[in-house]
Amino acid sequence: MKQTSRYPMRRVVVAGALLIAFVAVFVVKLVEIQVVRADEYNAEAEQVRSDSRTVYGARGDIVDANGTVLADSVMRYDITLSPKQAKAREAEDPGQLQRNATELGAALGIPAEHVLTVIEQSLAADADSDFAYLAKQVDVAAYDRVAALKVPWVYSQEHPGRIYPNGAVAGNLLGWITADGEPAGGLEAAQDQCLAGVDGEVSSLHSLKDWVDIPGTERTVKEAQPGGTLQLTIDADLQWEVQRILAARVAEVGAEWGMVTVMNAKTGELIAVADVPTVDPNDPSSTDAEDRGSRSFSAPFEPGSTFKALTAASVLDAGQADPTSGVVAPYRITPGNADINDSDYHDDERLTLTGVLIDSSNTGMSQFGERVSDQQRYQDMLDFGLGTESEVGFPAEASGDLNGGPDYWATDDQTKYATMFGQGLTTTAVQIASAYQTLANHGVRMPVQLVRGCEHADGSVTGKPDQTPREVVSAQAADQTTAMLERVYLEGWLADQWNIPGYRVAAKTGTAQVADGEGGYRSEYLVSVSGYAPADDPQYVVSVSIFDAVTMNSSAASAPVFRDVMSQVLKKYRTVPSGAPAPELPASW
Amino acid sequence: MSAVPVQTLPAPRRGEPAAAPARRLRLVPDAVRGRKPRIAYAIIALGAIILVAAAQLVLSVAMTQGAYELDSLRVQQTKLERDRQIVGEELDALQSPQNLARNAEELGMVPNTTPVYLRLSDGAVLGQPQAAGGGAAASGPLVPNSLIADVPLVNQPLAGDNASGGAVTEPPSDADQPIVPPGALPTPDTH
The missing domain is CATH 1.20.5 (Single alpha-helices involved in coiled-coils or other helix-helix interfaces)
Structure with missing residues (x-):
């Protein structure tokens, strides 16, 4: 105590x-x-x-209908340098700069002066500059050559790149990737959500001395995810052949540009969409900016006489005529306030509906067209897919312009009648191909398809196209139109220029003007041919348009392209030649 | 323990001479001698510690060794992947339609645009046979492909004297001829 x-x-x-x-x-x-x-x-x-380092999620491939790779992801390298160090080294070892610059220039295929300029400019901007790009997106071979030089002030960094193994084949559709890795135009931009990968990150501890990873310390910070594979309905081989045929003809007739659309008549799938000039996505800067897209989707034009087939189908569908119904077609008629004439002067002719199509008579077609109400004609146009963008949803796709519809047509007779033979309204090449697909497919329109789907890394497929058919005109009306277009093919003025021996073909020519975008028309003409074969069981639709053919300003410029493309399509897909001859239909009465 | 027997002892009587306690003393029994520390345990314990330390050292060395091996293999893998990419890109360029077409043209081939079919069931000829039009325009520049600019044509090594390539008139060399052994032609042995 x-x-x-x-x-x-x-x-x-x-x-x-x-x-x-x-x-x-x-x-x-x-x-x-x-x-x-x-x-x-x-x-x-x-x-x-x-x-930590970036693990790149590779951008997905774009493949054609058969799996041929049209756009491929590759690893590229950006070569960088340190201007500060280059200068410091030069002080220690005079002459090394010039020597290394020459070697680097040779390795990268650029002039040695460029290397020196890069260094000088960066130092001028910032005397302490430690970073400057020497070359962007060089390939592996160039990277190896640079690495072998072992220049101490030159570095490199990975930079995922894109190559297009088939060059300009479908370049109009694909778009390209800029040097900064951004998609530009075409499907690269439109389908970026499918194609883009997600970069991941991995970190690990390493030894200080030699930078070797310590085992067991690697840690995935973020999982990299590769992009999906985009499959198109395009056939690369056919696309190439079509582009070749069209490019040869465009050069031959001195045209400004041309378009060819090939479509599967049963499914609405686009098998080839050629635009000339075409961009080579590996080198987009070598093509003019306005030629880098796809005019087939983005440049609306007045279809002209190819449109008469649609009006004829509307008239037949409404029961207001049959292929042998007759009218008297003068050179000029003036219904209401309208003033309509044919392209060349002729005396009054007693033409059947078939004959109107064969002669491509505007006055004759007007007399048939007015038998159907404007409302009905307009509805048929909409059902054919005109006036709205196609289901493809291509970047900058045009809708075409039906010029106001029946309410406006009622106030303007000239427009009312002009729209019967394809003037006073605009369509895209793809829309015309789709309308002919409807006629070929017994009056049933299939949605236009360019993309089959996007296959993701886990095997799931998204973005499958809509395949809902739509009956536009009756099967009888469509088949009668086909029979009449066969007579056009056999008896029209280009009969000997587009003849494909062994096959029955339905086709129609057109000559039209193109809107200049400022409310008027350009003075040059767009000449076109649209049709399908074999007419007894239509399988493929081909639509050809050539703009401003200087040496031959008529449909004759596009007829050989139609013939060559169609026979190539029929040959490629092993289409059995037609057996029976085309049915006879009188052209006059 | 030791206190218990003491308590049982009778208390010493006063005046009585103390009893000789020597009689009660005895040696510590042998059992205690039997519990002496065994050296084996120490050896086992120490041995285990040394073993563990040694194993750790060996593992650590092996792991370090493995780290370097892994690193060099990774470098090798990167190199091989680059090689694969170079070859893959070359192959892509070679199989592009532009390259195939210009080689075909170089070898004198022309496309025939009018196919003809032979129906096997009745031998009917479908379509109208026509000779292929020669002199098709060179397709190379029509559909550009900047990737094949440096790719040589398939027959370039021997195209020196026939640069146009329009007509293949060279007689086939002996190397192209099938080697026919003298005497009877070889026939397959079938039973």
Whole structure:
């Protein structure tokens, strides 16, 4: 009990309290470090000790209907340098700069002066500059050559790139990737959601001395995800052949540009969409900016006489005529306020509907067209897919312009009649192909398809196109139109220029003007041929348009393209030649 | 333990001479001698510690060794992947339609645009046979492909004297002829 008196209870309590408080401070701090701010500190420590690198999620391929790769992801390298170090080295070892610049220039295929200019310019901008691009997106071979030089002030960094193995084949559709990795135009831009990969990140600890990863320390910060594979309905081989045929003809007739659309008549799938000039996506800058897209989708034009087939189908569908119904077609008629004439002067002719199509008579077609109400004609146009963008949804796709519809047509007779033979309204090449697909497919329109779908890394497929058929005109009306177009093919003025021996073909020519975008028309003409074969069981639709054929400003410019493309299509898909001859239909009465 | 027997002893009587306690002393039994520390335990314990340390050292060395091996294999893998990419890109360029077409043209081939079919069931000829039109325009520049600019044509090594390539008139060299052994032609042995 003596001890208790020596250390009174109060002091014990105070000492104990102090001790507890002291321990409590540590506990609180410990909890704060280990629990509350653990993530923060861990991350900070990780940053100091570990080395993280990007794992690139490769951009998905674009493949054609048969799996041929049209756009492929590759690894490219950006070559960079440190201007500051280059200068410092030069001070130590005079002459090395010139020597290394020459070697680098040779390795990269650029002039040595360019290397020196890059260094000088960066140093001029910032005397302490430690980073400048020497070359972007060089291929592996060039990278290896540069690496072999072992220039101490030259570095490289990975930079995913894109190549298009088939060059300009379908370049109009694909678009391209800029040097900065951004999709530009075409499907690269439109389908970026499918194609784009997600870059991942991996971190690991490494030895300080030689930068070797310490086993077991590799940690995936973020999983890389490759992009999906985009499959098109395009056939690359056919696309190439079509582009070749069209390019040869465009050059031959001195045209400004041309378009060919090949479509599967049963499914509405686009098998080839050629635009000339075509961009080579590997080198987009070598093509003029306005030629880098696809005019087939984006450039609306007045279809002209190819449109008469649609009006004829509307008239037949409404039961207002049959292929042998007759009218008297003069050179000029003036219904209401309209003034309509044919392209060349002729005396009054007694033409059947078939004959109107064969002679491509505007006055004759007007007399048939007015038998159908404007409302009905307009509805048929919409059902044919005119006046709205196609289901493809191509970047900058045009809708075409039906010039106001029946309400406006009622106030303007010229427009009312002009729209019967394809003037006063605009369509795209793809829309015309789709309308002919409807006629070929017994009056049933299939949605236009360019993309089959996007296959993701896990095997799932998204973005499958809509395949809902739509009956536009009756099968009888469509088949009668086909029979009439066969007579056009056999008896029209181009009969000997587009003849494809062994096959029955339905086709129609057209000559039209193109809107200049400022309310008027350009003075040059767009000459076209649209048709399908074999007419006894239509399989393929081909639509050809050539703009401003200087040496031959008529449909004769596009007829050989139609013939060559169609026979190539029929040959490629092993289409059995037609057996029976085309049915006879009188052209006059 | 030792206190218990003491308690059982009778209390010493006063005035009585103390009994000789020597009689109660005896040696510590042998059992205690039997519990002496065994050296084997120490050896086992120490041995285990040394073993663990050694194993750790060996594993650590092996792991370090493995890290370097892994690193060099990774470098090799990167190199091989680059090689694969170079070859893959070359192959892509070679199989592009532009390259195939210009090679075919160089070898004198022309496309025939009018196919003819023979129906096997009745031997009917479908379509109208026509000779292929020669002199098709060179297709190379029509559909450009900047990737094949440096790719040589398939027959370039021997095209020196026939640059146009329009007509392949060279007689086939002996190397192209099938080697026919003298005497009877070889026939397959069938039963």
